[in-house]
Amino acid sequence: MHGEPAAQQTAQQTAQHTAGTVTARARADGRLPGLPLDVPSTALFTDHYELTMVQAALRAGTAHRRTVFEVFTRSLPPGRRYGVLAGTGRVLDAIENFRFDPGLLGFLRARRVVDEPTLRWLADYRFTGSVTGYPEGEVYFPGSPVLRVEGGFAECVLLETVILSILNHDSAVAAAASRMAVAAGGRPLMEMGARRTHELAAVAASRAAYLGGFDATSDLAAGFRYDIPTAGTSAHAFTLLHDTERDAFTAQIESLGRGTTLLVDTYDIAEAVRAAVALAGPELGAVRIDSGDLLLVAHRVRRQLDELGAPDTRIVVTSDLDEYAIASLAAAPVDAYGVGTRVVTGSGHPTCSMVYKLVARARGEGPDAPLEPVSKLSPGGKRTLGGAKWAARRPDAEGIAEAEVIGTGPVEPELAGHLLQVELIRDGAVTGREPLRAARERHRRARAALPLSATQLSAGEPVIPTEYRLPGR
């Protein structure tokens, strides 16, 4: 946890000053064969029915009708004041790498998922359409059209599953991380939840947590893939391995330096703190507390460290934290937080309810057939609004957001400067790629432009209302 300052600084410098270059250079050198983190093809991350729809549409002659699909949620998770869009960068990678190679096609043939004409069409699949959307890190509200995919029906419908997988997972983690970042004030936050979620979901979760405001991760794979600073020093097992706690502390200090973080709650905390300072001196970097009444223990340990002449030794706490526990420690002498389970599982909301809906399609096959809005109409809470939508966030006189405005007609002139969607893919080519840090910084700004009540942790309605401009309805 927040280990040796030197190592940590190095990692942060790497991330700040050479973002992407370590990874990119290593790849260019060909030194990274067979790594589990770059997915060569994403085409199989697809529901069976996407392919049967393509087959039926190919046969009916409707597969290449021009279409517009939109991603949005009907509501935020209960009590949440804002959503955080995360995963857009991963979506761009997924669309670029969406390919049916001979292996996949052989599987689809052996299982008779689709017929031969469909397999031939899939073999040539490349997405040639366009994607626009909210830039990554933006906040969103019910109805916000966070992603729009335009192109032929078949090429667009195939992308549904993987796009939703990414946005639903990553945005859930980012929303939890953002609330924790607010609760932590300026204190550093480390994500350490890899062990509580699927091993590859963990890598995406670290990315989303960093976007939402975390400062580091325990997960080496996330450090490797996304250049997020990584940190960590030792666990209880290291203390228990040695004949005495002092032996363990000595071993750690000799190897990792006096600036390391010592874990002090294996046996008796007061005794451990005494031993830690005796062995490392006042240069001891930090002590970590992973159990017990953190508020009480942090006060006791701070007093003890000060009395022992180690006023610069920091206190790191890591036990079952969430945004509420973090907020409750605001007045405690805590210098950094480590959060595991609750951030990677979305703090009670492990997924968003984003859907991918056909909102317009051409009535006819030609490239110039006019688009018509379409929507599901049957009762039961799943109605949709037809038509491709623009979105703007209207500020008040002080520049604070007062409404999410979503429309299908012309944009009102006073909203023209406040439109939210940006271009991400044009005619199949990715145009909207950006460093992860840009999305992280955008999120910080977007959250700061919301009414202050957005950052209250207590349950409430979305902090700004969604207003619709639907001419002709």
Add this chain to the structure above:
Amino acid sequence: MHGEPAAQQTAQQTAQHTAGTVTARARADGRLPGLPLDVPSTALFTDHYELTMVQAALRAGTAHRRTVFEVFTRSLPPGRRYGVLAGTGRVLDAIENFRFDPGLLGFLRARRVVDEPTLRWLADYRFTGSVTGYPEGEVYFPGSPVLRVEGGFAECVLLETVILSILNHDSAVAAAASRMAVAAGGRPLMEMGARRTHELAAVAASRAAYLGGFDATSDLAAGFRYDIPTAGTSAHAFTLLHDTERDAFTAQIESLGRGTTLLVDTYDIAEAVRAAVALAGPELGAVRIDSGDLLLVAHRVRRQLDELGAPDTRIVVTSDLDEYAIASLAAAPVDAYGVGTRVVTGSGHPTCSMVYKLVARARGEGPDAPLEPVSKLSPGGKRTLGGAKWAARRPDAEGIAEAEVIGTGPVEPELAGHLLQVELIRDGAVTGREPLRAARERHRRARAALPLSATQLSAGEPVIPTEYRLPGR
């Protein structure tokens, strides 16, 4: 959803009669290059601190002390009556593929995660120890030692993160799936949650859901990787693409056959059912309802189908189901369920709280140094019980489980026939691999041997108590 019977039957036959062979054959042919589903190395799915502990222990000369680590949970999620162990097969793959190749080592060097002696040791890393545990699919209770890893400290501690990632994720999904399978009685259950979780977590979730009692998945990647039957026919977008609902139904029937499943809730359900039977005839395979009051609508649709002369046409429902919703439809004329969000997110408990704890280690470096139990002692709810543990499930006179018995001393003679742990890895070689269907069948049997109250959905205590046999304490 539960599409064309012919296609579905083919998939099920494939799974039943040739489990593994499609995948294995395709791989042997070399036809599957670059697929995203086999992870060549799992070594980077590791927390930073595992490596710094190895470094410090190498320097201190304690890295190769013999150790025993155990995986267990301190409690089940609130209200749950039993846990379901899933992921063991994936753990075996992960341990086999845990290798530090030059690319990973270059990253660790560039980031200064560990020093050069540690990098040299990592370069030669192969797990040479032994693993025992509950067989996959078994149920478990608080304290159950579901996995035991024995070997040198360094080689064992490194595996902590990836082992916990897999077991915590997969067991959470399997537990939810098991409850849903109980609620569904004998009706088929399809997992369709890929879009609500990380794209690779989705593949593992399909596997765990199948283990827990599901019959099929929407996720093609899960079909490919684990030979789980896949199914699906169409979404609302397919209906909306066409000029009329009848056009869409006609297109689907022409391509997928009369046995297909038609989605009937895009506009007016009664009208859609009428059109569906008019177009497909009484051979229509099924209709799917994805919104509304499912109980009411299912009764109406059943009556309408019967009146239209389609008594064999099945009704599939798929809207926001969980175990409670499934149970509430027990008396409704529903033939199959599709479950998304709630199964892949563990139905309210997206992770388990499994931990990986050092429970014994040699006091000294030699291969014959005797093992001593060790345990965390500080107050705060995270105390552990030292010593390697055996586990048995004691049956009553009728053969129904009455207690989970966990001990550190000699096994009581009357429990000798009821021990739970099996060998999984011996001296680094996997010995416990088995087909997924074996774990699925084991789970069905293990659940059936629990007291009947285990299958009540209402919240309660673990259905059998955990008893400890700890001589000398």
